[in-house]
Amino acid sequence: MGLRISDILHRSPPVTIPHDATVAQLNGVLAEHRISGVPVVDDNGDVVGVASQTDIVRRIEKDLDHGLGFYTFPLVDVAKRAELGRDLAETPVSKIMERRVHSVTPNHDISMAARMLRNLRIHRLLVVEDRRPVGILTAHDLLAVLTSPELLARFWSSDASSDAPRG
Numbered sequence: 001m002g003l004r005i006s007d008i009l010h011r012s013p014p015v016t017i018p019h020d021a022t023v024a025q026l027n028g029v030l031a032e033h034r035i036s037g038v039p040v041v042d043d044n045g046d047v048v049g050v051a052s053q054t055d056i057v058r059r060i061e062k063d064l065d066h067g068l069g070f071y072t073f074p075l076v077d078v079a080k081r082a083e084l085g086r087d088l089a090e091t092p093v094s095k096i097m098e099r100r101v102h103s104v105t106p107n108h109d110i111s112m113a114a115r116m117l118r119n120l121r122i123h124r125l126l127v128v129e130d131r132r133p134v135g136i137l138t139a140h141d142l143l144a145v146l147t148s149p150e151l152l153a154r155f156w157s158s159d160a161s162s163d164a165p166r167g
Contacts, residue, residue, distance in 0.1 A: 002109045002110075003110050004107055004108065004109060004110065005104055005105070005108050005109075005113055005137055006106035006107065008110065008142075008144065009135045009137060010135060012135070013134070013135075014038070014039060014126075014134075014135055015029060015035060016039045016040070016045075017038050017040055017051060018041060019041065019042050019043075019094045020092055020093070020094065021092070021093045022089060022091065023056060023059070023088055023089055023096060024089035024090070025093075026051050026056070030052075030053060036052055037055075037124065040093055040097045041133070045132050046131040047103070047126060047128060047132070048094075048099070048101075049093075049097035049098055049099045050097060050098050050126065051093045051096060051097040051098070055096045055097060055098060056088075056096065059091070059096045063084055063087075102126065103125060103126040103127065104116070104125050104128075104137065105127065105129060106134065110142060110145065113137055113142065117142070123139050124136050124138045124139070125137045
């Protein structure tokens with residue numbers, strides 16, 4: 001049996017945010033936990049998206065592109081800038097989140113997860129069971145396998161056996 005995500009996953013519940021939270025609340029959660037993104041959950045606790053610092057920046061960029069522009073923003077009236085900030089802060093997370101959720105289950109092979117991270121050019125995968133988040137697998141978690149002789153041996157032995165011809 002190959003090395004599975006469950007073999008390296010820290011099973012503490014991931015930090016999540018409700019879909020109806022505001023961007024200001026999202027920013028507070030990200031700062032408090034020193035993380036860059038969180039799963040967004042509905043009222044049942046099911047994952048409906050992912051919200052990150054990048055999503056906030058995209059929204060700011062969009063606001064600036066709609067008439068203000070990056071270079072002219074500092075010249076805009078202070079009251080107008082404050083209004084834009086308040087509007088963004090009060091925006092529901094569901095309006096800025098990424099609805100495409102790249103996820104795996106604890107039973108998935110870590111080689112497949114590594115390929116997903118590389119091919120999708122992302123840094124984390126949501127680990128779910130029954131649409132509920134149970135963890136987050138990061139590129140850093142996969143790199144940690146390299147520092148564990150036991151896990152590394154299991155990885156290489158399972159990798160070799162998966163390449164063997166099947167009769």
